[in-house]
Amino acid sequence: MEIYDELLRWAEDRGIELHGVAPRPILGRGMGMVATKPIKANERILLVPTSALRSLDTVRAKVKTRLPKDTKAHAILAADLALDNPTSKNYRPWNAVVPSRESISSSLPLAWDTRLHPYLPKPAQALLRAQQSKFARDWAAVQQSSLDTTITRQDFQHAWLLVNTRTFYHETARTARLPKDDRMVLQPVADLFNHAADDGCEVAFSPASFTITADRAYTAGDEVCICYGSHPNDFLLAEYGFVLSRNRWDEACLDDAVVPELSPAQRGLLEARGFLGGYVLDAGTVCYRTQVALRLLCCASSSSSVREWEALVDEGEDGGEGLQGEVDGLLVNILKKYRGVVQATITELETLEVGEAGQREMLRTRWHQIGVLIDRTIERLGS
Numbered sequence: 001m002e003i004y005d006e007l008l009r010w011a012e013d014r015g016i017e018l019h020g021v022a023p024r025p026i027l028g029r030g031m032g033m034v035a036t037k038p039i040k041a042n043e044r045i046l047l048v049p050t051s052a053l054r055s056l057d058t059v060r061a062k063v064k065t066r067l068p069k070d071t072k073a074h075a076i077l078a079a080d081l082a083l084d085n086p087t088s089k090n091y092r093p094w095n096a097v098v099p100s101r102e103s104i105s106s107s108l109p110l111a112w113d114t115r116l117h118p119y120l121p122k123p124a125q126a127l128l129r130a131q132q133s134k135f136a137r138d139w140a141a142v143q144q145s146s147l148d149t150t151i152t153r154q155d156f157q158h159a160w161l162l163v164n165t166r167t168f169y170h171e172t173a174r175t176a177r178l179p180k181d182d183r184m185v186l187q188p189v190a191d192l193f194n195h196a197a198d199d200g201c202e203v204a205f206s207p208a209s210f211t212i213t214a215d216r217a218y219t220a221g222d223e224v225c226i227c228y229g230s231h232p233n234d235f236l237l238a239e240y241g242f243v244l245s246r247n248r249w250d251e252a253c254l255d256d257a258v259v260p261e262l263s264p265a266q267r268g269l270l271e272a273r274g275f276l277g278g279y280v281l282d283a284g285t286v287c288y289r290t291q292v293a294l295r296l297l298c299c300a301s302s303s304s305s306v307r308e309w310e311a312l313v314d315e316g317e318d319g320g321e322g323l324q325g326e327v328d329g330l331l332v333n334i335l336k337k338y339r340g341v342v343q344a345t346i347t348e349l350e351t352l353e354v355g356e357a358g359q360r361e362m363l364r365t366r367w368h369q370i371g372v373l374i375d376r377t378i379e380r381l382g383s
């Protein structure tokens with residue numbers, strides 16, 4: 001814990017105030033913030049003055065000026081981190097506590113063996129593709145620059161993923177002019193808070209500081225979390241490298257269940273109206289897009305006509321309870337079939353030898369969660 005004591009001394013010198021919380025190791029989550037005394041609801045537990053943020057304003061001039069003019073904030077911050085001497089006096093205590101290259105590449109799919117990528121659920125794959133293209137753009141910017149060429153792709157990827165998992169949204173009069181995803185800053189110490197399964201503490205910023213305020217009372221020893229956003233587990237997996245066991249925002253993508261059931265003509269009708277794909281269910285509901293696709297499928301097999309389907313899409317006419325019963329029955333059959341695909345993926349992951357055991361375990365856990373969401377819906381609609 002010596003490195004954390006040093007971090008806290010370093011933080012204090014920079015005006016960072018912690019009230020009743022301190023960094024501690026948390027099983028399965030690296031470090032986290034834990035209450036060291038009882039904390040009351042609405043008590044301020046952290047203040048980080050703007051001067052202590054690591055932002056475009058603190059990036060060394062030699063880094064900023066040597067990168068191409070249109071380089072994104074993510075790449076500039078990552079290049080600054082990657083080129084920072086680990087013992088540099090400005091950030092040594094912070095550099096010493098951020099997750100190692102090994103831990104980052106074990107947890108984040110971008111750094112996994114690419115043969116594991118097809119086993120990610122579809123929404124996570126889409127996020128991963130977006131990350132891959134941003135990373136390729138940012139790495140190209142570094143390669144085109146006149147920066148120190150000893151920086152390797154692996155060094156840059158580690159720094160890039162640290163930025164991806166540890167930055168906070170921050171707006172100043174100057175950054176307000178930048179695109180939204182360029183308004184990001186690193187916050188030493190605040191970046192040790194893990195993501196809450198419930199609401200988490202309130203994060204706020206003003207021109208002077210960032211503050212974190214307790215959302216409820218905590219007793220000494222409780223982990224104190226913030227909320228990274230109302231994200232489903234596929235998002236958390238792709239962007240942060242973990243899934244929550246209880247996540248009220250979780251949902252399962254049904255595209256691979258529903259789209260194969262559609263004829264080319266039905267896909268065309270749905271596409272023309274912007275309803276092809278993006279089908280999801282959560283613990284209690286099946287999304288409207290899925291309902292629209294299923295109703296179209298019902299037209300082929302029942303008394304309802306494409307005209308009635310158009311009335312649903314264009315005028316919101318729902319066709320009444322009878323049609324809803326038909327739609328639910330069709331969905332249950334589709335889900336039962338897809339449940340077999342989910343189970344086959346879990347079984348395949350059990351015998352696969354690609355990547356690390358922990359990464360395969362993470363994927364199995366995720367597919368199991370998807371299976372549970374599907375089972376619950378089958379039970380709810382089938383009864």
Ligand SMILES: C[S@@+](CC[C@H](N)C(=O)[O-])C[C@H]1O[C@@H](n2cnc3c(N)ncnc32)[C@H](O)[C@@H]1O
Binds near residue numbers: 032099197241
């Ligand atoms: C901003 S950092 C939080 C501090 C981090 N745990 C550490 O050791 O430095 C975000 C990273 O913490 C981990 N993390 C955050 N919340 C988590 C949670 N609820 N469960 C598991 N890991 C979590 C993930 O690795 C994530 O990418």
